[in-house]
Amino acid sequence: MKFLIKACISCSLSFFVVLISFVIGHTSVTGVCSNCHTMHNSQNGAAVAKDDSGSVTSTPHDALLIYSCLGCHTATSNTTWKDPFTKAPIILNTVGTNYGYNNEGLSAGNFYNVVSSDNTGHNVLAGNDDGTLGNTPPGGSALGTKIQCAGTAGCHGNRTESNQITDLKGAHHTVDTTIDGNTVGRSYRFLKGITGIEDDDWEQETATNHNWYKGAIGDSDPSTISYLCAECHGNFHSQSGIGTQSPWFRHPTDILLPQTGEYSVYDPASGYSVKAPVAWTDPASPTRATAVVMCLSCHRAHASPYFKMVRWDIKSGTLSTALSGCNVCHTSKN
Numbered sequence: 001m002k003f004l005i006k007a008c009i010s011c012s013l014s015f016f017v018v019l020i021s022f023v024i025g026h027t028s029v030t031g032v033c034s035n036c037h038t039m040h041n042s043q044n045g046a047a048v049a050k051d052d053s054g055s056v057t058s059t060p061h062d063a064l065l066i067y068s069c070l071g072c073h074t075a076t077s078n079t080t081w082k083d084p085f086t087k088a089p090i091i092l093n094t095v096g097t098n099y100g101y102n103n104e105g106l107s108a109g110n111f112y113n114v115v116s117s118d119n120t121g122h123n124v125l126a127g128n129d130d131g132t133l134g135n136t137p138p139g140g141s142a143l144g145t146k147i148q149c150a151g152t153a154g155c156h157g158n159r160t161e162s163n164q165i166t167d168l169k170g171a172h173h174t175v176d177t178t179i180d181g182n183t184v185g186r187s188y189r190f191l192k193g194i195t196g197i198e199d200d201d202w203e204q205e206t207a208t209n210h211n212w213y214k215g216a217i218g219d220s221d222p223s224t225i226s227y228l229c230a231e232c233h234g235n236f237h238s239q240s241g242i243g244t245q246s247p248w249f250r251h252p253t254d255i256l257l258p259q260t261g262e263y264s265v266y267d268p269a270s271g272y273s274v275k276a277p278v279a280w281t282d283p284a285s286p287t288r289a290t291a292v293v294m295c296l297s298c299h300r301a302h303a304s305p306y307f308k309m310v311r312w313d314i315k316s317g318t319l320s321t322a323l324s325g326c327n328v329c330h331t332s333k334n
């Protein structure tokens with residue numbers, strides 16, 4: 001009997017382990033639970049949780065986490081693009097970035113840039129407010145509060161809850177081999193509803209190994225990366241805001257990149273430009289004919305070293321540099 005109970009416990013335990021490893025093996029996060037969670041925020045009587053700056057805090061975090069969003073996704077060196085311990089991709093290097101395209105960090109750019117100059121990115125960091133725009137996205141209506149990573153005032157997650165962890169709940173543990181936009185975990189980069197194909201190292205390398213963004217023709221497809229931006233900057237994406245054909249009112253997005261005239265030179269299907277990338281109506285089978293202009297053709301999503309988080313220095317005193325991204329598509333303008 002004793003043996004049976006023992007066997008049963010061990011069999012259910014190993015079943016549990018198999019179950020967990022099955023789930024973990026196909027998910028985003030890996031490693032032992034205690035890398036990221038603390039059961040009581042206490043070890044030998046001392047607190048375990050850490051605040052944004054990495055100091056131990058007796059205030060526990062939601063979901064028993066050791067760190068906040070920024071705590072996991074921040075590094076203090078300029079070369080770390082993935083945390084060696086939790087394996088979290090880094091979006092804030094507190095001393096700048098020395099990796100990725102043009103040393104600008106991962107695909108979305110790095111919040112380091114918005115610390116010294118608030119017109120170069122989304123001001124998500126505590127104490128770093130946008131002195132000019134406040135909480136109002138140009139082309140849209142004011143957010144009730146300061147912009148944050150996730151939640152009702154953020155980009156990631158369901159965008160329905162003010163608490164960021166509640167808004168994201170389950171995403172980090174979701175099997176995400178299929179990106180269909182149905183849940184946060186199965187959406188492109190935890191942006192609920194958005195699809196696309198994720199580069200496995202967030203474009204830590206460059207042009208040959210990159211993300212494949214989702215685009216569409218028109219303003220109504222809710223799975224495009226430009227639609228994500230339009231959830232706050234609506235006027236810059238809607239057909240009433242941009243027009244439907246040349247002459248346009250605002251720079252168009254979610255339109256096909258024409259195959260003729262000056263546009264015929266840039267073939268992103270064979271020579272993708274990380275400086276001025278495109279989206280695709282079907283990212284799984286990208287062709288020249290289905291390349292689409294998107295917000296991220298010119299902007300990074302988090303921050304860039306340049307004015308208005310553009311992907312190149314549009315204010316450069318050297319004209320060829322200022323035009324360099326425009327010229328990827330507009331090859332006859334100089």
Ligand code: HEC
Pocket residue numbers: 020024029030031032033034035036037063065086087165168169170171172173
């Ligand atoms: C690399 C970091 C990391 C590791 C390792 C990790 N977790 Fe998590 N876990 C998170 C994060 C981040 C969240 C909160 C955000 C979310 O749910 O996406 C979370 C949320 C959870 C939640 C609440 C959401 C849900 O899915 O129900 C549970 C339960 C959980 N983890 C259990 C575990 C267990 C059990 C282990 C070990 C087998 C583990 N975690 C290992 C990072 C981690």
Ligand code: HEC
Pocket residue numbers: 118119120121122123124130133134135136137138143147152153154155225228229230231232233295296299300301308309
């Ligand atoms: C949750 C709402 C929200 C979403 C989604 C959003 N933004 Fe913003 N954006 C804001 C707010 C608020 C500001 C003004 C405050 C700030 O810059 O922090 C802003 C400012 C900007 C600025 C000006 C930055 C500056 O410092 O002057 C640009 C450019 C921009 N957004 C581009 C984008 C792009 C591109 C996307 C999609 C990848 C996007 N935004 C998605 C809310 C949003």
Ligand code: HEC
Pocket residue numbers: 027028029030035036037065066067068069070072073086087088089149150156164165168172188189190198
């Ligand atoms: C305990 C550490 C931890 C915390 C806290 C945490 N993350 Fe993560 N996050 C990770 C790890 C690890 C990954 C990488 C998973 C992988 O390998 O794809 C990740 C990946 C991501 C990604 C990229 C997903 C993808 O598809 O590539 C996003 C976006 C993200 N986290 C946002 C957040 C937000 C927003 C919060 C706060 C609400 C948060 N994270 C809190 C550890 C954490």
Ligand code: HEC
Pocket residue numbers: 245246247248249251252255256257258263276277278293294297298314325326327328329330
């Ligand atoms: C990813 C490719 C791409 C990039 C990068 C790009 N454009 Fe465009 N642009 C287009 C396309 C496509 C159109 C629409 C062409 C059409 O309707 O025939 C367009 C339209 C325009 C128009 C309006 C033309 C009209 O007929 O109304 C102007 C002006 C313009 N772009 C300027 C710029 C400037 C300035 C930059 C750099 C800051 C830039 N573009 C970067 C692809 C691009």
Ligand code: HEC
Pocket residue numbers: 137138139226229230233236237251252253293294295296297298299307308310314
């Ligand atoms: C063709 C390149 C290009 C595309 C595509 C593009 N932008 Fe911009 N955007 C710029 C440039 C350049 C600036 C800064 C100079 C200016 O405003 O003319 C800018 C400025 C902005 C600003 C700041 C406006 C302000 O009042 O300070 C926001 C917000 C913005 N863009 C959001 C978006 C969104 C959202 C999309 C997609 C729907 C988008 N952009 C598509 C090039 C582009």
